[in-house]
Amino acid sequence: MFGCRVLGHRYRFRAVERELRWQCERGCGAGGSKSYETAERAERYAAALDREDRAALGERAPLIGLLPLRLWRSMGRKGQGSRSPSSRS
Numbered sequence: 201m202f203g204c205r206v207l208g209h210r211y212r213f214r215a216v217e218r219e220l221r222w223q224c225e226r227g228c229g230a231g232g233s234k235s236y237e238t239a240e241r242a243e244r245y246a247a248a249l250d251r252e253d254r255a256a257l258g259e260r261a262p263l264i265g266l267l268p269l270r271l272w273r274s275m276g277r278k279g280q281g282s283r284s285p286s287s288r289s
């Protein structure tokens with residue numbers, strides 16, 4: 201599909217039980233899935249990835265392997281933000 205070749209796929213993420221699934225919303229057939237230990241984790245990734253994909257249009261699926269690390273970090277930061285704001289640079 202033309203838009204995908206120029207702009208990259210437009211992935212949407214969702215969790216189905218313990219599986220994270222993503223699919224190009226333009227309907228070109230691109231997509232994939234990945235299983236996690238718990239449904240809660242899959243859902244958390246789906247929510248975070250979906251948000252991230254909409255925010256950062258330039259970053260695409262090849263980065264998926266790197267995303268969890270970044271997500272854990274941003275989640276941790278969010279969770280501890282009020283406790284020790286000065287301990288991080």
Ligand SMILES: [Zn+2]
Nearest residue numbers: 204209224228
């Ligand atoms: Zn596509």
